[in-house]
Amino acid sequence: MTAVADNREDYDDLYRLHHPRVLRLCRLLLSDPDEAEEVSQDVFVKLLKEHRIDTRGIQWGPWLTRVAVNACRDRRRSGWWKWWRERHQEFAEADLPGRELTPEDEVLNQEKRRRIWLSFRGLSARQQEVFVLRHVEGWSTDEVAETLGLSTGSIKRHLFRAVQQMRRTLGGPT
Amino acid sequence: MSRCLPEDTLLMLYSGEGSDAERAHLRSCQACEARHARLGDDLQLIDRVLSEAPPQRTSAHRLAPRGLRWMPVAAALAGIVAFVMGVSRLWSPPSVQVAAATASVSVFAEDVSAALFATPEPPMLEMASSNMAHLQAALTGGWPCTGAQLLNGECNDQYDEVLEDD
Numbered sequence: 001m002t003a004v005a006d007n008r009e010d011y012d013d014l015y016r017l018h019h020p021r022v023l024r025l026c027r028l029l030l031s032d033p034d035e036a037e038e039v040s041q042d043v044f045v046k047l048l049k050e051h052r053i054d055t056r057g058i059q060w061g062p063w064l065t066r067v068a069v070n071a072c073r074d075r076r077r078s079g080w081w082k083w084w085r086e087r088h089q090e091f092a093e094a095d096l097p098g099r100e101l102t103p104e105d106e107v108l109n110q111e112k113r114r115r116i117w118l119s120f121r122g123l124s125a126r127q128q129e130v131f132v133l134r135h136v137e138g139w140s141t142d143e144v145a146e147t148l149g150l151s152t153g154s155i156k157r158h159l160f161r162a163v164q165q166m167r168r169t170l171g172g173p174t
Numbered sequence: 175m176s177r178c179l180p181e182d183t184l185l186m187l188y189s190g191e192g193s194d195a196e197r198a199h200l201r202s203c204q205a206c207e208a209r210h211a212r213l214g215d216d217l218q219l220i221d222r223v224l225s226e227a228p229p230q231r232t233s234a235h236r237l238a239p240r241g242l243r244w245m246p247v248a249a250a251l252a253g254i255v256a257f258v259m260g261v262s263r264l265w266s267p268p269s270v271q272v273a274a275a276t277a278s279v280s281v282f283a284e285d286v287s288a289a290l291f292a293t294p295e296p297p298m299l300e301m302a303s304s305n306m307a308h309l310q311a312a313l314t315g316g317w318p319c320t321g322a323q324l325l326n327g328e329c330n331d332q333y334d335e336v337l338e339d340d
Contacts, residue, residue, distance in 0.1 A: 024225070028224060112219070112223075113223050116219070116220055116223045116224070117223065117224075120220075120224060132224075134189065135217065135220075135221055135224075136221060136224060136225065141189070141191065156182065156186065159185065159189075160181070160182045160185055163185055163213075163217065163220075164181070166216075166220050167213075167216050167220075170216050170219065170220075
């Protein structure tokens with residue numbers, strides 16, 4: 001009984017610690033925020049099941065990230081038409097975050113924000129995954145390669161193309 | 175290292191990777207350092223924007239260009255039409271044109287076979303056989319007869335034979 005309670009406590013801690021990050025990851029990889037919420041819940045249901053079975057030596061942070069990336073990929077595959085259509089949708093400037101940001105962020109041009117998001121949505125699914133894991137999650141190239149099942153050279157190429165494409169929207173090098 | 179670093183190397187250096195020689199070049203080359211700094215600024219900006227909550231989508235009437243939105247649908251429809259046309263062509267009965275072409279081919283084949291296997295006319299055959307008899311007689315030396323042989327009546331058989339042939 002005590003062990004079960006400990007497990008439950010661990011699970012709650014893990015949820016509190018990782019849920020915002022996993023949700024943000026899902027919202028980056030999926031266009032629809034509702035869908036992202038669903039997928040993140042699925043990820044934590046999987047965590048609950050796995051947590052009951054075996055907790056020895058598992059790094060739950062990377063495990064959650066890996067499961068979330070795979071779940072987002074599965075979701076995109078199942079709804080490819082919706083995902084493709086939404087890649088090309090415009091963003092409403094009025095809905096862009098910025099009203100509660102720092103003065104520095106306020107200065108940031110709204111048009112630039114819109115273009116960055118559009119450019120990110122225009123990346124291939126693989127490029128998005130690589131960029132998010134490498135830059136937003138801060139993983140190393142080797143870790144990203146292992147998680148996505150690609151070579152480090154392939155990860156570097158995907159990352160470079162993604163960065164080039166996004167920098168072009170900011171007027172960077174072509 | 176004297177040449178300036180390419181963009182992908184600058185990206186690797188920004189990500190904490192790259193060789194010592196590349197790092198040394200970056201420290202010594204002002205142009206590369208400036209490019210590296212610009213790359214860092216851009217990436218920080220991108221990371222900051224992406225770290226915020228993604229903005230909401232616009233309504234359907236402000237979506238991307240119409241052509242882009244309907245491209246997959248148009249491609250799928252074109253594929254279905256092509257498939258149906260292909261299947262119907264495979265399974266449909268032969269058209270009038272095909273029948274006419276088949277008929278003309280049969281007529282041509284009949285003409286060719288008639289020309290190849292035609293038997294000569296009977297008079298022609300008879301003439302050919304009589305000429306052959308004469309030729310054979312000449313070759314064997316039995317004919318034409320000399321004057322003396324004719325007078326003695328030694329060649330009568332041959333004449334009778336020729337006359338009978340004719």
